[in-house]
Amino acid sequence: xxxxxxxxxxxxxxxxxxxxxxxxxxxxxxxxxxxxxxxxxxxxxxxxxxxxxxxxxxxxxxxxxxxxxxxxxxxxxxxxxxxxxxxxxxxxxxxxxxxxxxxxxxxxxxxxxxxxxxxxxxxxxxxxxxxxxxxxxxxxxxxxxxxxxxxxxxxxxxxxxxxxxxxxxxxxxxxxxxxxxxxxxxxxxxxxxxxxxxxxxxxxxxxxxxxxxxxxxxxxxxxxxxxxxxxxxxxxxxxxxxxxxxxxxxxxxxxxxxxxxxxxxxxxxxxxxxxxxxxxxxxxxxxxxxxxxxxxxxxxx
Numbered sequence: 001x002x003x004x005x006x007x008x009x010x011x012x013x014x015x016x017x018x019x020x021x022x023x024x025x026x027x028x029x030x031x032x033x034x035x036x037x038x039x040x041x042x043x044x045x046x047x048x049x050x051x052x053x054x055x056x057x058x059x060x061x062x063x064x065x066x067x068x069x070x071x072x073x074x075x076x077x078x079x080x081x082x083x084x085x086x087x088x089x090x091x092x093x094x095x096x097x098x099x100x101x102x103x104x105x106x107x108x109x110x111x112x113x114x115x116x117x118x119x120x121x122x123x124x125x126x127x128x129x130x131x132x133x134x135x136x137x138x139x140x141x142x143x144x145x146x147x148x149x150x151x152x153x154x155x156x157x158x159x160x161x162x163x164x165x166x167x168x169x170x171x172x173x174x175x176x177x178x179x180x181x182x183x184x185x186x187x188x189x190x191x192x193x194x195x196x197x198x199x200x201x202x203x204x205x206x207x208x209x210x211x212x213x214x215x216x217x218x219x220x221x222x223x224x225x226x227x228x229x230x231x232x233x234x235x236x237x238x239x240x241x242x243x244x245x246x247x248x249x250x251x252x253x254x255x256x257x258x259x260x261x262x263x264x265x266x267x268x269x270x271x272x273x274x275x276x277x278x279x280x281x282x283x284x285x286x287x288x289x290x291x292x293x294x295x296x297x298x299x300x301x
Contacts, residue, residue, distance in 0.1 A: 022257075024201040024228045024277040025243050030157030032198055032240035033164035034173055035249070036206040036232030037134070042248050043164075043237045044099055050162035050239075051129030058104040059127040060095050063143050064135030064168035070094055078108050099131075107149075110139070115149040124152035128161040132169030138182035138192050140172045150196060163198060167206050172196050176203040176227055178220060187216055188223065199240065199277070205231045208254060217256040218265045228280060229256025231266070243278040247271055255282065 026032065033047045048054060062068055067077045076091040085091070088106050095104045105123040114120050124130065130153060132140065144150045156163060163173065171177050175197040181189035203224070205217050208231035217229030232238065233251025247253050253269040257280055261267040269275060272285040 022201075022226060022228075022280065024199065024280065026199055026240045026245070026277055027157045028242070030160050030241075031162045032157075032173055032245075033162060033237060034170045034204065034232065034240065035164075035166045035234075035237035036170065036208060036251060036253075037167055037210070037234030038249075039098065039166060040235060040237075040249055046237075046239055046248060047129060047131070047162060047164045048099060048101055052161075054101040056101070056128040057123075057126045058099065058101055058129045058131070059107050059123050060092075060104050060131045060133065061107050061140075061169075062133045062135075063108050063110065064137060064140045064172070065133050066135065068133060068135075070098060072097070078110075080110060082109055082111060082114050084108075110143050112143060112147060115144050116147040118148065121148045121152040124149065124156065127156050128159075130156050130161070130163050132163070132165035132172060134167035134169060136179065136182045136185055137168040137171040137177045137195065138180040138185070138189075140168065140196075141177065141180055141192065141194065142182065145194065145196075153196065154198075157198070170206045170232065171204050173198040174202040174204040174230075175200050176220070176224060178203060178205055178216070188220060199230075201226055201228060202277070203227050203229050205229065207234055209233045209251070214254065214266070217254075221256045221258045221265075225258050228277070229266070230254070231256065236271075238275075240277075244274060244276050247273045247275075255280075 031050045035043050062078045065078055069075050072094060074094045079085050092104050092106055107123050109115050165173055172195045174195045176193055177195040178187050179185035180192035203220050205213055217231055221227050221229045231254035236249040236251030236253050238245040238247055247269050254266045256266045269282060274283045
């Protein structure tokens with residue numbers, strides 16, 4: 001059975017990390033939409049709305065991936081060179097259908113020199129919404145860190161736009177990235193750990209329950225106690241504005257703050273719950289359900 005909300009009141013959970021001076025933060029302007037894997041209707045709707053609606057300028061960055069297959073069956077392979085794939089225009093049309101928008105520009109390179117060029121970043125200068133694809137976050141870091149492209153992604157936020165991402169596109173938005181070595185995606189790969197830092201002092205881990213990754217961020221936060229870990233189920237997402245986020249979708253989000261909660265080194269948030277990054281505290285929607293309904297089972301993937 002699904003949990004049912006019986007009240008709009010909230011239960012405030014105080015987090016002891018604040019007393020130890022540990023804090024995280026989000027973007028000063030704009031919004032982030034970060035999903036654990038799936039592009040569900042609620043995620044797409046929120047992303048498009050925050051960008052200004054279907055008529056806004058959108059950019060899709062597939063660089064994290066070696067190959068993408070949409071639910072429609074359409075296949076796009078990001079090229080290794082700067083020459084566009086022959087089906088780039090068709091892919092843009094398929095993405096317009098997926099997101100329900102009028103125009104999307106594909107922006108892709110694996111060349112840092114290209115990513116650092118004025119010509120390459122022109123679509124980002126006009127964009128109100130940017131989506132970062134699934135794949136491996138190390139590919140995004142290798143191509144874009146400390147380039148004009150990264151600066152213009154930040155610029156989208158600075159003018160009030162939205163950055164979204166799923167899987168690798170979720171991970172890279174944190175300051176610390178897991179599985180950041182594209183050739184050998186270790187959980188913690190020394191020298192391949194820095195993300196875009198749209199969320200500061202944060203590590204994000206998607207596919208959480210489905211990939212049976214519940215315990216992974218325990219190790220990351222133990223090794224880097226300044227970090228806040230955020231694990232996201234595939235059907236869940238967080239919408240970040242300023243220093244707080246709200247959980248949307250049908251899955252759950254786990255918080256790893258290096259503190260034990262009822263015998264576990266993390267605790268769960270669900271749809272409608274809110275979290276204060278700076279104070280590392282949660283406001284959970286009050287719910288009532290039979291005890292059996294509150295039990296969580298890993299479904300695997």
